[in-house]
Amino acid sequence: MVVKDIKYAIGVDIGGSHIAAAVVDVQYRKIIPETKVHSKLDSHEDAGIILRVWLECIKQSIKKSEGLPIGGVGISIPGPADYDKGIVHIQGVDKYDKLFAINMRHFLTNELAGLLLYPDNVFFINDAAGFLLGETWSQYLTEEKITAITLGTGIGSGFMKDGLLLSDDDTIPDHGELFNLPYQSKTVEDWISTRWFLHRYKEQCGYEAANVKEIADQAATDSNTRMIFEEFGSNLGTVLSPVLAKFGTDLLILGGNISKSYPLFKATFEEELGEVTPRIHFAKETENAAILGAVKNILAMNEMDFNKRNTAQFLMPVNREEKQLEGYDVFPSFEISEGTVSQGFESLARELSSYKKVCIDGYVGVDWDYLMGGLSEALRQLGVKNITYSIDAAYKDADVIDAMIAPFLGGDDPVFGRLYEGDLEDFFQRDKLESLVADDDCLSIVYGSGASLCNWDAKLVYVDIPKNEIQYRSRAGWVRNIGAQKSISAKPQYKRMFFVDWPVLNRHKQNLLSAIDFVVDGQFLNDISWCAGSTLRAALAEMSTHAFRARPWFEPGVWGGDWIKNNIDGLSDEVVNYAWSFELIVPENGIVISKKGVNLEVSFDFLMYNDHQAILGDAAKTFGTDFPIRFDFLDTFNGENLSLQCHPKPNFISEQFGEKFTQDETYYILDAADDANVYLGFKEGVNKDEFHQALVKSQQEGKEVEVEKYVQTHPAKKHDLFLIPHGTIHCSGINNLVLEISSTPYIYTFKMYDWMRLDLNGQPRPLNIERGMANLNFDCQGDVVEEEYISKQTVTAEGKGWKVVQLSTHPQHFYEVYRMEFNDQIHVEGNNQCHILSLVEGSKVEVVTGDRKMVVAYAETFVIPSNAGSYTINNLGSSIAKVVKSFVKPEVCNYES
Structure with missing residues (x-):
């Protein structure tokens, strides 16, 4: 919110034994003397009593203003505190201990509703900083x-x-x-x-x-x-x-x-x-300066840019009318049979209003201030007094956390770290957790990532948020990592999220799933959707026996093209290109359940945590709760080549990064122009040292590498499959739409040459020449490339109007790839496996699992869980339908890693 016309505001100075409040005339930078109120207080009292003294003092000052339009309240208060959010961190200093972790901003915003022109215009500042700001502002010190x-x-x-x-x-x-x-x-x-x-x-x-x-x-x-x-x-x-x-x-x-x-x-x-x-x-009146500074801080906060998303992409609608789309659906959902999905704070507040204690846990990236402000206000509207406590106050000191996780962040490496092996409890100070004591006189709500660790006997709400929305908020500077006191720039923040926050919070989420009473979708900017935990678990069980789609998302990139732009409706045109579609990259995709048009998204992980056996079948023993296969698009139509790259060997990715299995890939060519090609494998006789020196010289001197001197190029046609096991030198050339069918790890790309270009922000993309050289397979050269790294396609079964084509994979790949081609219908046995599929030719098909039907459009990816058993695909188009499917090789299944 940006508020420009504030003529009067309340300034408050809080000390250890008193509170002073007064109305400030903003234009003249002066306190209106007759509105000044002093109140004594005992900082050892219970939180409710202290907050009521504060509230009454502010109300008296407003009353003395005799109807002046009060635009907000600014408060100078000693620390430590999270001043941006209005949360007290004072502990163990014999004053205000009972206020520890309480969100004062929520309390005052709700209680002062109706008395302020702008009810959410309540801000806090450190008392010394408030003094400085007020003295310089009022005395015109420059x-x-x-x-x-x-x-x-x-x-x-x-x-x-x-x-x-x-x-x-x-x-x-x-x-x-x-x-x-x-x-x-x-x-x-x-x-x-x-x-x-x-x-x-x-x-x-x-x-x-x-x-x-x-x-x-x-x-x-x-x-x-x-x-x-x-x-x-x-x-x-x-x-x-x-x-x-x-x-x-x-x-x-x-x-x-x-x-x-x-x-x-x-x-x-x-x-x-x-x-x-x-x-x-020398300041004449320290108290007055602090009051004036608190008001000046309101003005400063109102001048800030509070854009929460840095992206051109559309936010998924919380409520969507039923309609049959003709083509690709960017917001697919699964209509549940049991339970309801509700919309809005009021309905959730009604559900929670009868309890005395509520714990609201959730993921990194949730806008807790908005969420809790909305819920607290809805409760107030229902006449339910409430106090909210932020679990963030119980974190260990930021420097302690930084030292703890430093070994997992890879130092100065801009991309890679190592997956953190600890748990969320590691980030919290036990005595601080124990200091979070509920107020018995009202509804007490503890909230934040890890809130359940305070062990209240309370109803448990979990707030989830999609990974793409987390990243959009990160790019806007809106996200803090676990235990961090401030936001950092997006790229190092993503690295910390990927290697620390996400693994920690995923384990925590898995532990909570069976106990969740309510789940909330936290991605919306002006709304929420929610359902009962029992509804979520029933929905996950239902999805585990039927076909479904993950919710895809799309990203521009330096080499990106225009195939996605031209062929997929419902995406923003305000981007330079689209390079990626995250069709099914489980660590970063969500699933959307819906009922009567109301959508609720949770992470795909929930499906795996609920019953990974039902999803993976025979592969469950090998992969546990890690989904093994990913599908994603790389679009270079009228774009550029990808970087020349390779992926790590299994022992390298395990020892260096902590992953359980490596990033073996294939390129399935869904579409290609006549001149499209793929760079794959070395030319016969390439010298390792010479290639290495060429890459290093290019990086040091800014000279182009004659790539085709070293690397083979192969024409790319629709439905070709190129095999890229770990260590294989490769990249897509221009004018391809690549469907990557790969093992799930997805960031472990060692770029060795990037065609002398800058990224979309004008910065060089980081290269990993030495890591790449340590992993390159120089046996992949000459005739071996054609023989072993370009898939051979064989018809393995056929009948009237249909056939099944096997696309050979490399022995290093743990998954199979088949293509089913049919005019009207094909029936498929699941064989106790999870199938991942994409319609790679044809306009539309209908997938039948049990008593449910799902329509799939061209280029859409979908999943058939193991527990769905057999399924039928009906061709709804006028031409032949071709569906690619992938699953874990039987010989890899039932192996406990």
């Missing part, structure tokens, strides 16, 4: 580099450069915080704080003081007391001198009650600062 220090109960700090607050910069301490830096065998706050003054005063004078002001009053006439301030000034200067020097501070703002005694420690403080002493500005 220096380039400004540091703010508050001296009170402890030491607060903030940094600003060119008008922007900094929290993550090489020139400032971590998170802009000084209090926890080491100093004289302790921390800075042990020496720069009220408690230091009180302790030092008792040590120096032999009796106790009530506060620092009492000590300051004595210092005017007592040299011993004055020495305490001189010592404080020396410590403060010693701490700040390197900090100010490194940042290059132009202006130092001092605030807090202790700063009022500056004349008593000025000399020793400035002596320690020496040449780095900047201009010093």
